[in-house]
Amino acid sequence: MVAINYRVDHVKKNKYSRPGDKLLKVQAGVIHYTANKYANAEDHQVYFDGDDGGAYRYAGAHIFIDKHEAVEIIPLDEVAYHANERKAGPLLPSLKASTSFYPGGNANLLTIGLEMCIEEDGTFHPDTIARTQLVCKRLQKQFPALRDTKNRFVRHYDITGKNCPAPYVASPSAWNAFLAGIDAPVIEAPKVVVPPKPKYNSKYTSKPEERLGTVVLKGTTMNYRTEPDINAPIVKQLPAYHGADPERPVHLYEVKGEWLRLGRGWISNAKGAYAVVKLYDKKEEEEMKKQVIVVNATDDFPAALRLSNRIGAGLVSLFNAKKEQYAKEAIVVGGSATGIKADKVTNLSGDSYFTTAAKVDEYISKL
Numbered sequence: 001m002v003a004i005n006y007r008v009d010h011v012k013k014n015k016y017s018r019p020g021d022k023l024l025k026v027q028a029g030v031i032h033y034t035a036n037k038y039a040n041a042e043d044h045q046v047y048f049d050g051d052d053g054g055a056y057r058y059a060g061a062h063i064f065i066d067k068h069e070a071v072e073i074i075p076l077d078e079v080a081y082h083a084n085e086r087k088a089g090p091l092l093p094s095l096k097a098s099t100s101f102y103p104g105g106n107a108n109l110l111t112i113g114l115e116m117c118i119e120e121d122g123t124f125h126p127d128t129i130a131r132t133q134l135v136c137k138r139l140q141k142q143f144p145a146l147r148d149t150k151n152r153f154v155r156h157y158d159i160t161g162k163n164c165p166a167p168y169v170a171s172p173s174a175w176n177a178f179l180a181g182i183d184a185p186v187i188e189a190p191k192v193v194v195p196p197k198p199k200y201n202s203k204y205t206s207k208p209e210e211r212l213g214t215v216v217l218k219g220t221t222m223n224y225r226t227e228p229d230i231n232a233p234i235v236k237q238l239p240a241y242h243g244a245d246p247e248r249p250v251h252l253y254e255v256k257g258e259w260l261r262l263g264r265g266w267i268s269n270a271k272g273a274y275a276v277v278k279l280y281d282k283k284e285e286e287e288m289k290k291q292v293i294v295v296n297a298t299d300d301f302p303a304a305l306r307l308s309n310r311i312g313a314g315l316v317s318l319f320n321a322k323k324e325q326y327a328k329e330a331i332v333v334g335g336s337a338t339g340i341k342a343d344k345v346t347n348l349s350g351d352s353y354f355t356t357a358a359k360v361d362e363y364i365s366k367l
């Protein structure tokens with residue numbers, strides 16, 4: 001028995017995660033998993049909020065659910081980009097739709113996306129499962145079309161063939177049990193009041209071009225605050241592994257006295273006790289601008305990040321890379337390289353994300 005603990009915390013409108021286009025109607029609920037074992041529902045709200053909409057990627061979903069709460073980050077009458085990576089359109093013809101503002105025929109115009117957070121071992125916590133079932137029930141009250149559970153709640157996999165949500169692609173019986181649980185009578189636990197977490201200060205961004213250098217953290221759990229002030233609210237505690245590996249330092253964006261800004265939050269580095277800072281010198285800064293990594297789809301992110309960690313180049317979306325020039329050389333990791341603005345284009349795209357990843361690793365091995 002869990003409480004639904006449903007709260008609404010919409011991200012601001014932005015072209016990447018909340019375009020503001022209206023759904024044509026609600027035809028189905030699409031179940032996803034976040035595949036991100038270090039982030040809960042709130043973390044995803046923070047990630048997709050802001051002008052960058054989550055690292056300038058066209059992605060998002062309406063509701064994120066973890067073992068403590070459910071957070072609606074996009075209004076349920078608006079489009080979210082969650083189930084349309086298949087160029088030929090959805091595998092379920094009933095979910096194929098298009099409009100002038102979103103042509104091509106896809107499922108995002110007719111569906112609500114639900115993202116289930118995972119635990120560190122990659123599984124769903126039982127409370128996450130139970131809470132997601134409660135959210136589905138809630139949606140069925142709101143949208144009568146969803147009441148035919150077995151036909152109206154589908155896996156991302158059913159629409160595009162993507163391995164999502166992986167635990168329910170691997171186990172169809174677990175998926176059927178999940179659906180059966182939506183229809184089972186549920187006695188909901190009373191609402192538990194979860195105190196709202198402090199927000200990141202929206203004036204701080206984490207654009208690649210603003211980096212000052214890198215930071216290796218000294219392995220202790222550290223408080224990540226909204227402002228460079230010991231009395232400022234703590235957004236979260238960085239886990240011990242975060243940035244502790246010298247091979248994978250975290251990016252530094254700003255320094256104020258003993259305070260370091262890593263992305264959108266601050267840590268104290270009093271007496272240099274908590275972090276080893278390495279500032280880019282001018283030459284390295286120039287080096288950085290020599291290359292940029294161009295990414296098209298979420299599936300290519302692991303390979304793109306491996307390359308980014310290795311060569312220190314920032315990431316930019318394929319869409320933006322075709323609009324303006326970001327660096328002398330563009331290294332394309334997924335998608336068509338035609339039309340990219342750069343002096344030199346290195347194309348590492350394969351036919352699938354597997355072959356792209358193989359090309360990236362081959363490229364890295366030759367560096």
Ligand SMILES: [Zn+2]
Binds near residue numbers: 033156
């Ligand atoms: Zn998915």
